[in-house]
Amino acid sequence: MLRSLTIAIALLCVCSITTAQAPSDPQATPATKALYIKLKTLSKQFTIFGHQDALAYGVGWKGGQGRSDVKSVVKDHPGVYGWDIAHLELDSSREIDGIPFADQRRYIREGYERGGIITLSWHARNPLSGGSAWDTTPGTVASILPGGAKHEIYLSWLDKAAAYINTLKDSKGNLIPILFRPYHELTGNWFWWCGNVCTPDEFKTLWRFTVHYFRDKKQLHQLLYVYNTAGFDKEEIFMERYPGDDVTDLISFDNYQYKTDPSGRQQFIQSMRWQSETISRIAEEKNKIAAIAETGLEAIPDPTWWTGVIWPIVKDLQIAYVLVWRNHGYMEKEKKMHYYAPYRGQASAADFKEFHKNPAILFEKRLKQQLQRP
16 A cells, blocks of 8 residues: 555656646647756756847847857857847848848757757737837737737738748758747837737737647647746736746746946846746746846946846846847947947956856856756
8 A cells, every 4th residue: 555655656746747847838849848848957057148149240240150249258159049030921031130031040050059049039010000010009919819800911920930930940850949939028018919009818819829820720849938028016917918827838028227327237136136036936836937038238338247237136046048139239320339248348248258157157058068968
């Protein structure tokens, strides 16, 4: 009797661990399952550093084999590569920031095969008005739900996205697992899917429809779905539009620092720390993975920003990755520099090197070693 009880308890523990480490898609590809398990495991000890559009361009350059501003400083690439598929819905040959999709596909393959992790966002055009993602025409979300006036257009966009995602393969033809982050910053007020222009139920319906369309209709099983809000000061705000555990794998938020005076710096650290603690706890309760999907300080004037701001935010928390935004360089229209990772000679470059040495922070080389461990 005791032996039978012991076996039953052991089996229950195994089942619990398996459930805790399973992605939301029951048919996820082996590589996608492996990535989910590794991310969940690694987040208990490490935070991976990520950068948007890292391989495509940087401050003062575009294109180039194996190049990135991050590498120019620490001789190592980011561990997470962020990319965007906006304008795919327009049949454009280039995405929203001007990168040819053919080049993006190559960068994704190269980064993945070196050991990096890929995440995709989608600043999709407004399907109701025809405007940009920042066109907040009321009723847009309702218009693309089943029965809505623009539903068929939305389906055609999903078909195009699915076709492209299925071209993202390694050199052996295997599908690359992707952290897919649709409808990002959903609690803001600047995109057509944000909280000021659709109800929580409409948003949840949109999310669930999209996930099931990709899974069931298009048979995409290489995606891990990333729920992403803007900054928040109440847990209820973060969770109000959460679409469900069965269609979510990672939970995350985006938040940027704007005030650079000592008081503003400290307020940012405290706010980000609280938000990071909150999503870490929720992720633990729901058996999900927590991440800071976007952050940064434009042009990084703070010479100790990496060890003095980012590290105190993620230290000792289960934050799988923290990604900073893209290095566009000089913006002619705005007459200012726009970048979020240092380049050689930049004011925070020396501190970034110290950040890179932190044993709890993973860039591409050490991430690859961790991913290869059994």
